[in-house]
Amino acid sequence: MAERPASGGDAAADAGRVGAAGDAMDRLTARLRREDAVVVAYSGGADSALLAFAAARVLGGRALAVTAVSPSLAASERATARDFARAHGLAHLEVCTDEADRPEYAANGADRCYHCKSALFDALTPLAAAMGARIALGTNLDDLGDHRPGQRAAAERGAIAPLVEAGLTKADVRAVSRSLGLVTADKPAAPCLASRVSYGDPVTPEVLRRIETAEGALRDLGFPVCRVRAHAGGTLARVEVPVTEIPRACELRERVDAAVRGAGFTFCSLDLSGFASGRLNALLPLLPS
Known part of the structure; x- marks a missing residue:
């Protein structure tokens, strides 16, 4: 046609x-x-x-x-x-x-x-x-x-x-x-790696390395827009991908989990709310004044 x-x-x-x-x-x-x-x-x-x-x-x-x-x-x-x-x-x-x-x-x-x-x-x-x-x-x-x-x-x-x-x-x-x-x-926004660390948890070179490695592995799996947010002293990774990509992330659950834990995290979770910039700012009201 x-x-x-x-x-x-x-x-x-x-x-x-x-x-x-x-x-x-x-x-x-x-x-x-x-x-x-x-x-x-x-x-x-x-x-x-x-x-x-x-x-x-x-x-x-x-x-x-x-x-x-x-x-x-x-x-x-x-x-x-x-x-x-x-x-x-x-x-x-x-x-x-x-x-x-x-x-x-x-x-x-x-x-x-x-x-x-x-x-x-x-x-x-x-x-x-x-x-x-x-x-x-x-x-x-x-x-x-x-x-x-x-x-x-x-x-x-x-x-x-x-x-x-x-x-x-x-x-x-x-x-x-x-x-x-x-x-x-x-080009997708790519703020500094420290912005992925939950407020109040120390920013260390090791935690930043885990985040960088995990996000690189997720991009290799076909998630160009993603965030790996570090919680619980850098032991827990909360993965964010766009809402439309959540079903595929679930289909690749074992590979996503292996990629994130292979980067050094003890636990891997998938945020069902999907990716959004600045999500950790929701914690700001909870911080000591």
Whole structure:
């Protein structure tokens, strides 16, 4: 059967999306032009990748993308960040951060992200000073309504959020990235591994290794979007996959269980509510004030 041509309405909608993406990119470009130089905190995710790409396009050699390397960064994410930077000719540097050595971070209280971001800024500030640059974060408008103590650290250090100032939501970031042909346009969110550890349980390199290994094994089983949340001191894994994937996870129960327990967890459970970002934030009201 011949393919049905796009209707006028479809064509208009496509044109509207392209136009909106172009407008968003124009706003981001205009915002970056106000900077002499920037050091982009670059994880390789959709937000920071677009920001690093745009900064390099606008500022050239006065834009530096810096990836923080620590046990909370999965090796696969580090490789993805390297590949993207190499593919687009970004000036890219990796620095080691010491949040894992900070007791306040390891204690994993409600303010863990504050201490993590503080370690990041401690590493980036000398680089920015040497360049006469400001530190730029890939925060978007949608991030502002979530529990993100790291934003307080950013405010204290004078970091900027060009995506926010340009009015970009996560959907805008993906639309602009798609219009530019960036492979990160549809990249699933991949927050740091420590975000999988239940508040109040210590964040240790061993627990982070278990999480990284288990999630890698689940992706190998065909679950590209998944989370392994660590509870009970890192002995219990609570697996989250999208609701539509729960039946298949049940069909593969033995392989899922073997993959997770093979990573070092004693117990493996499947969350029947399905995957949702920030699920552990439900525990925040239960923490000591």
